[in-house]
Amino acid sequence: MATSAATGAVTAGLVDFQAGRNPRLAATVNGVSTTLGLAVGALGSGLLVQYAPMPTTLVHALLIAVFLITTSGVALMPETAARRPGAWRSHRPRVAVPGRIRPHFLLSTPSLVALWALGGFHLSLGPALTATVLHAQNVLVAGVVVGILTASGALGSFTLRRREPRGVLVIGSVALAAGMVVTLVGVAAGVPAAYLVGTAVAGYGCGAFFLGAFGALAPLAAPEERASLFSTVYVVSYLAFGIPAIAAGVASTAFGLRATAVGHAAALIVLAGSVLVGLAVRGRGGETGREA
Template sequence: MGVAAAIFAIAWGGNEFTPLLVMYKRDGLPVTTVDLLLFEYVLGIVPALLIGGPLSDRYGRRPLMRPAPLIAAAGSLLLAFGSSSVPMLSAGRVLSGVALGLAMAVGSSWLKELSQPPYAAESASGIGARRSAMSLTGGFGVGAGVAGVLAQWGPWPNTLPYLINVALCVVAAVLIFRAPETTVPQANPPRLIDDLKVPAAGHQRFRLVALPLALWLFTCSATAYAIMPTLMMPKVQGAPIAFSALITVITLGFGFAIQSVARRIDRPGSIRLPALALSLVICGMALAAAASATLTLWLTIATAIALGLGFGIGMVAGLLEIERIAGPSDLAGLNAVFYAVSYLGFGVPAVMAMLHDGTGVTYSVMFTVMTIAAAGCLAVVARSRRG
């Protein structure tokens, strides 16, 4: 429970910024600058994923994961008191990313190991992956919902949402100290550069199934609750931040709810779960193309539902693939590679904003191209079944 609480609190801190994108844009920050701030926490996530995972295989889970909630708290403090300073916002986003990278690579591996003997009773296959995915998605969704409501109607809209996360992270930092270590530190570790290699990343199922899924996980999220609420601002002038929070909660709420069902759909060795996830992504991107062309509220909500389902199923499908591929020595490393690729999706809003402002390409056209690209990934996954 301590590890799950830490993952939840850190995910809360990582996503509380998202519904406030509309607030920062409304208050005068350029759209591209705000979208870049959304992406900047990837600058903390990717190094923490790629280095933290292998280091935890080398030195143990606790030394890498215990500081993570406190790093998240530091990031939220910078965001709370830096609303008028882009450098402070940037630093806060990067620290939030470092914490989230450790939670995803190290925390997910630790939670998976604590969900099986000798630390827990014999459980169904995939329970660790489901607990990790649900802790992350739950934190993402609840954090965004609370932050959006407080920023729209509460006092100190630029500060209070972040201070609540600081308190949660401090509590999680205390709880995680009770969790037992699951990895024996290596007595004579090899060179660090050798630990950073992840041979399992070359596995055919990882390349042809897990990676095509990873490309779309946070592309779905960024599309649903970073791009669409911004486009819909003229239609929801009375409560734009609350609407942004609503779309975020819908996206992640459906993503969270479907994860407990997704494991029952899965069949080891088949592509039914990955194919279902990508089919929903295709549907969601097509709806996004229509919604961005018409600025219709119900189409925006339908987009959030479809992309949320695609995200939730894709997250579980990818983590299940990793559980089956990875050995004990490279589980964290393979988780790191998967999440590092997935988080590149948060760069999509900034790229699309620059294309729109620089070339005049409409969002509807860009989402149509993304629909075709998602169909291409589904074709790759389908081909792996025949291979």
């Protein structure tokens, strides 16, 4: 709850702090830091659980220390908004998408759902699937696979940071779909190399989706609209993170892990394709409007 409550404000703060000469900086930092943090967490946790003493407590002790350091840093940050009456009232949760931004928000929604659903699947059933495909019971191996997915996402956000959001979303759609196809081959045929390569390519597509969605939405929101807009984005994202993972857990019990992975991958390919369709329709509409 604390993490999700902070993400909307953190994202809005990044936009407030970015220099005017670099309007894509906030989206880049947001995409790279989130996915890189997941990669470090997956690899670090895998190492600690597999090889360090106190595997069930050391990870949490280190995280508590990191959070305390972060808290002191946040306390030293300058405030970007003017103070005004109603401090307690301002804590009331608000999610809203201004009318002029809704078409862009709806266009970005399939990409948000796809990237978070893929992440949720890998963080929930990924270790079991990794053990099945790679025939490895080492906890670190599962952490490495999650690290490959998320580190590739950070790479995607960083390498595509200078491109326009529309082009980034196109690249994300193609990469995610291609990555899931290769992953399907690896899962169905039991080929570890294909499974790892597909995971990396799909992770790159996730990073592109993250960057493209936020890059498209961030410049459109006025300063007073940012927190509620980004909170709405994260409401959609966390629902996509959790609900498909629960559904996949139920499905894997009923139909098996491999069949569930195939069905999940197929759904993600459809979502990636819907982003391309939406961009094409939106592009034709824009051209028609200019001609009129």
